[in-house]
């Protein structure tokens with residue numbers, strides 16, 4: 441009998457067929473209030489789970505007693521209760537690497553847009569408010585030659601720093617759980633404590649995962665440490681910052697501007713105070729959202745599930761080090 445797998449996100453037909461060739465696949469195009477009951481019913485027999493964008497709490501996962509492997513179509517693993525999966529000896533597979541360059545492109549777009557006031561000034565043109573040559577009050581600030589501070593110099597942090605160093609002649613500094621000799625050698629990056637980085641960077645870019653340790657890593661105290669001219673960029677997860685404190689910092693002139701791809705609650709409500717701020721550039725969580733990269737992530741996630749259900753978790757397993765103990 442074929443193993444039962446739940447696919448809870450629409451994926452291209454060829455990738456779906458690769459799953460259907462081996463497994464008995466139950467498909468949901470995202471989980472919502474209408475199909476949650478059917479999803480819960482399907483969990484009872486599921487040995488594999490593959491998808492993204494749905495919170496997989498321990499309560500929900502406990503309804504899948506036969507689960508052998510889960511595969512998230514993302515590099516971030518925070519939607520899954522990883523401790524719970526690990527306790528049950530279940531691998532969580534993810535998609536590191538394939539999205540580094542695309543996500544770094546997005547983060548650099550945020551840097552450029554926030555520095556050059558691209559969205560605010562574009563809106564001025566569209567709305568017929570461009571009535572004379574713009575003056576000093578609407579000037580942006582340079583990116584090239586400035587200091588870029590990266591908090592979380594991992595795979596994507598490195599790809600952002602690479603753009604800053606080689607493309608924009610920026611000085612790179614970083615804080616991270618551990619030193620990164622490759623960034624120091626290749627990009628002349630300087631390691632420092634987060635406090636010093638906040639005080640001395642022109643651009644502060646957060647690229648850590650969301651963990652209990654990084655939740656609300658950046659709040660009112662941290663914004664107050666930044667330069668008044670600083671531009672803050674978040675591409676990690678919304679909960680890594682205190683969003684209300686950021687709204688205050690942007691409204692009060694504590695910092696100059698922000699570029700955000702992620703929010704405490706997604707989708708961000710149009711009523712959010714962030715939407716009223718001209719100095720906030722807001723993207724709808726599009727870090728990896730190009731056709732090429734999303735396909736690469738899906739292919740990787742399908743491979744990951746097939747491998748894990750065959751007992752091979754040697755690549756792309758987020759809790760492998762814990763399962764090996």
Ligand SMILES: NC(=O)c1ccc[n+]([C@@H]2O[C@H](COP(=O)([O-])OP(=O)(O)OC[C@H]3O[C@@H](n4cnc5c(N)ncnc54)[C@H](O)[C@@H]3O)[C@@H](O)[C@H]2O)c1
Nearest residue numbers: 516543592593594595596616617648649675676701727728
């Ligand atoms: N906006 C998007 O669409 C998008 C796309 C991809 C990834 N992400 C987010 O970016 C995160 C990072 O992805 P990655 O592939 O670069 O991961 P990674 O594991 O390669 O890098 C994360 C880095 O953060 C560091 N870190 C962890 N805790 C820290 C702390 N408290 N202080 C300083 N540094 C800390 C780690 O040591 C590591 O070097 C993902 O977990 C995900 O949440 C967002």
Ligand SMILES: O=C(O)[C@H](O)CO
Nearest residue numbers: 513514515516727728
């Ligand atoms: O973690 C990731 O891969 C991105 O945020 C896309 O979901």
